[in-house]
Amino acid sequence: MCGYTARMARLPGPRERASSGTRRSASNSVDLVLYVSASSRYAQSAQRNCRTLLDRFDRRQVKFEVCDIGEHPERAEEDSVCYTPMLVKRHPLPRTYVVGDLSNAEPLVDLLKSCGVTLRR
Amino acid sequence: MMTKVKTGVPGFDTLTFGGLPVGRSTLVAGRSGTGKTIFGLQTAANFARHGLKTIIVGIEETAEDLLATGDALGFNLSGLFADGRVHVAEMMRPLEEPTVVSGDYDLFGLVHRIEHLVQKTGARAIVLDSATALFSPRPPQGLLRNHFFQLVHCFRRLGLTAIILAEAPSDYAQLTTLGVEDYVCDMVVVMRLAMDGERRRRSIEINKYRRSPHYKGEFPCTITTKGLAIFPLDAPDRPDSEQIERYSSGVTGLDEMTHGGFLRNSIMLVRGPTGSGKTMLAGVFARAGAMRGERVVYYGFEEPRPTLIRNFDEVRLGIGELVRAGNFKLICRYPEATSLEDLLVDLRLGLEEFQPSLVVMDSISSIEHASSEKGFRQFMIGVASILRGHGRSALLTQTVLAGASADHTAPYLSTIADAILTLDYTPSAYDMNRTMRVIKMRGSAHATHPYRLQIGAGGLHIERWSAAAHQASAEAEERWTGARS
Numbered sequence: 001m002c003g004y005t006a007r008m009a010r011l012p013g014p015r016e017r018a019s020s021g022t023r024r025s026a027s028n029s030v031d032l033v034l035y036v037s038a039s040s041r042y043a044q045s046a047q048r049n050c051r052t053l054l055d056r057f058d059r060r061q062v063k064f065e066v067c068d069i070g071e072h073p074e075r076a077e078e079d080s081v082c083y084t085p086m087l088v089k090r091h092p093l094p095r096t097y098v099v100g101d102l103s104n105a106e107p108l109v110d111l112l113k114s115c116g117v118t119l120r121r
Numbered sequence: 122m123m124t125k126v127k128t129g130v131p132g133f134d135t136l137t138f139g140g141l142p143v144g145r146s147t148l149v150a151g152r153s154g155t156g157k158t159i160f161g162l163q164t165a166a167n168f169a170r171h172g173l174k175t176i177i178v179g180i181e182e183t184a185e186d187l188l189a190t191g192d193a194l195g196f197n198l199s200g201l202f203a204d205g206r207v208h209v210a211e212m213m214r215p216l217e218e219p220t221v222v223s224g225d226y227d228l229f230g231l232v233h234r235i236e237h238l239v240q241k242t243g244a245r246a247i248v249l250d251s252a253t254a255l256f257s258p259r260p261p262q263g264l265l266r267n268h269f270f271q272l273v274h275c276f277r278r279l280g281l282t283a284i285i286l287a288e289a290p291s292d293y294a295q296l297t298t299l300g301v302e303d304y305v306c307d308m309v310v311v312m313r314l315a316m317d318g319e320r321r322r323r324s325i326e327i328n329k330y331r332r333s334p335h336y337k338g339e340f341p342c343t344i345t346t347k348g349l350a351i352f353p354l355d356a357p358d359r360p361d362s363e364q365i366e367r368y369s370s371g372v373t374g375l376d377e378m379t380h381g382g383f384l385r386n387s388i389m390l391v392r393g394p395t396g397s398g399k400t401m402l403a404g405v406f407a408r409a410g411a412m413r414g415e416r417v418v419y420y421g422f423e424e425p426r427p428t429l430i431r432n433f434d435e436v437r438l439g440i441g442e443l444v445r446a447g448n449f450k451l452i453c454r455y456p457e458a459t460s461l462e463d464l465l466v467d468l469r470l471g472l473e474e475f476q477p478s479l480v481v482m483d484s485i486s487s488i489e490h491a492s493s494e495k496g497f498r499q500f501m502i503g504v505a506s507i508l509r510g511h512g513r514s515a516l517l518t519q520t521v522l523a524g525a526s527a528d529h530t531a532p533y534l535s536t537i538a539d540a541i542l543t544l545d546y547t548p549s550a551y552d553m554n555r556t557m558r559v560i561k562m563r564g565s566a567h568a569t570h571p572y573r574l575q576i577g578a579g580g581l582h583i584e585r586w587s588a589a590a591h592q593a594s595a596e597a598e599e600r601w602t603g604a605r606s
Contacts, residue, residue: 037229049224069230073237082212082231082255087223100224107221 030115031091032064035076037084042101043068046085049102053109061117089115123332126246126282129167130160132351136327136336142307145331146273146283148252150297151312156323156344157286159194160312161248162187163348164284166196168246169206173282175246176208176238180254184209187250194348208242210234212255228268231255232275239279246282253288253298266301273305296328307331313339318493323462325351341499343462350466352503365564368514371409372402374583378559378568379540387563388508388537389516393544398555398576399518402544403483404433405580406516408440410479411449418450418477420468422487426453436580450475456491461500464488469507479514486520498533505537539563544574554594557583 034050036043047066054064069076069084079088079095089096089111098107125139134140141147141164149157165175179187187209191198201207212231238244249255252272256265276283285306287297292315296303303309309328314321324339342351366385369376376382383389393399403419410417419440421429429451433440443449452471456464472480482504489497508515519534535541541560546553555574559567573586 037233040227040229042225069233073233076230076234083226084229097220098223099220100222100226103224107223
């Protein structure tokens with residue numbers, strides 16, 4: 001649980017996020033949020049799976065953050081997240097959801113490819 | 122000892138001996154259209170009004186729609202929402218967007234959001250509308266059971282009195298579409314809207330109530346402009362009045378037959394074939410009450426109002442004047458035109474509003490003919506419940522075949538009625554002898570031989586049919602038939 005706290009502390013506020021979203025919308029970068037709960041047994045595996053997967057791609061094209069809903073329930077509200085783990089692609093629109101611990105890599109790989117994220121050389 | 126909290130839904134707290142289990146989850150299952158959401162909103166509003174802050178979690182509908190539904194039924198949900206006594210959380214379609222499944226998952230997102238809401242609002246009750254929509258698309262059965270358990274456990278941990286609504290695939294087969302909810306809930310309520318003959322019949326059943334007694338079986342209910350109302354079919358016992366109070370039936374001879382008139386707070390059933398004088402007796406009875414200054418309601422189910430008034434005027438009962446005076450209410454309706462549940466609600470609301478001490482229904486047979494056997498039985502038990510609940514005296518008429526007054530088969534009617542009077546006639550070539558008997562009269566002695574009844578100016582005339590008069594009548598008959606042959 002504490003593992004995410006340091007990361008969360010660096011998260012921009014909602015206003016900031018909105019503006020940064022607008023800025024990035026011009027670029028090709030993909031904005032991903034992985035919602036987890038420290039109470040959930042899938043929290044660790046989801047993060048691990050996600051990171052391993054993202055490492056196959058060019059990370060400069062992906063903005064990735066982890067959000068612990070237990071700490072920040074109001075953020076789950078924004079993306080109407082009920083299930084955990086839930087990966088939300090916030091940008092580019094439309095918002096897309098991948099539910100589960102990503103033990104099946106395909107959905108996320110397809111998602112990144114469809115957004116034009118290139119594999120690491 | 123388990124604590125309960127009243128829902129305020131009319132009748133429900135009687136069925137459950139006090140309402141919902143505090144801090145526990147109650148499952149309300151039913152097909153779409155059975156009134157689950159109304160039950161949830163009505164209870165939420167009542168909770169909120171009594172200081173129990175309630176969260177309504179809408180999965181299927183927007184907050185706006187839920188508030189509008191509640192407002193339309195007079196729950197004033199918008200007002201309670203504005204006051205912060207009700208909180209509506211929209212959690213629309215959690216898996217509806219383009220969602221892909223990539224492995225195992227659980228429900229902690231929702232759990233944390235509910236925890237957050239409870240902390241923020243101080244809510245102590247929650248209505249989830251509905252579990253079915255929350256788990257849609259539906260995860261594999263094992264996972265589903267797990268998720269639902271997490272949810273109920275979360276409510277329990279937060280000390281929430283929860284109402285969880287769930288869709289049922291049919292009225293009588295499987296309890297819920299998901300098939301996992303009832304195991305972990307302390308109470309299970311089933312709402313139905315089943316076909317019964319040509320009509321739909323609403324009912325509610327307490328299927329299970331852990332650690333508490335409850336009424337068993339289906340009870341009729343209805344949805345009115347004021348929300349859901351249930352008829353527990355037997356009214357709470359009224360305190361026994363120490364003194365037996367009698368009042369006049371309106372006919373001297375009938376008072377004599379009953380050894381001093383009818384008893385207060387009792388239901389009289391008058392049985393007889395067509396033309397035996399039931400409506401006339403009902404009219405005379407109602408008129409006498411109104412003349413004494415009592416408030417009287419007369420429900421005519423057989424003829425339109427002008428016809429009824431005219432017929433009464435024929436024998437100079439002057440019902441029209443009494444109606445104008447204000448303490449006599451004459452309501453004519455055709456039972457075919459409405460559902461029995463709605464009729465029952467009309468009766469209840471009408472009685473509550475007008476507060477009559479005498480009620481007449483002429484005749485219950487027209488209701489019987491417009492419904493199924495089961496529907497009629499429920500209706501009559503409901504009527505008895507409404508009447509007794511208010512300590513009213515009532516006269517109900519019932520049409521039976523000539524000569525069959527005494528042995529009509531509907532045992533529950535005999536149980537409902539405190540007194541049964543039968544009217545009959547023996548058509549003969551010469552004359553028509555109308556007779557009347559008291560079959561039973563709880564709490565009173567009564568005459569056992571027949572009386573003779575005549576209809577004329579002023580209504581009815583009832584006199585003891587003496588052996589001599591009987592003899593004279595038989596002789597006249599004989600003379601008449603003898604003269605013709």
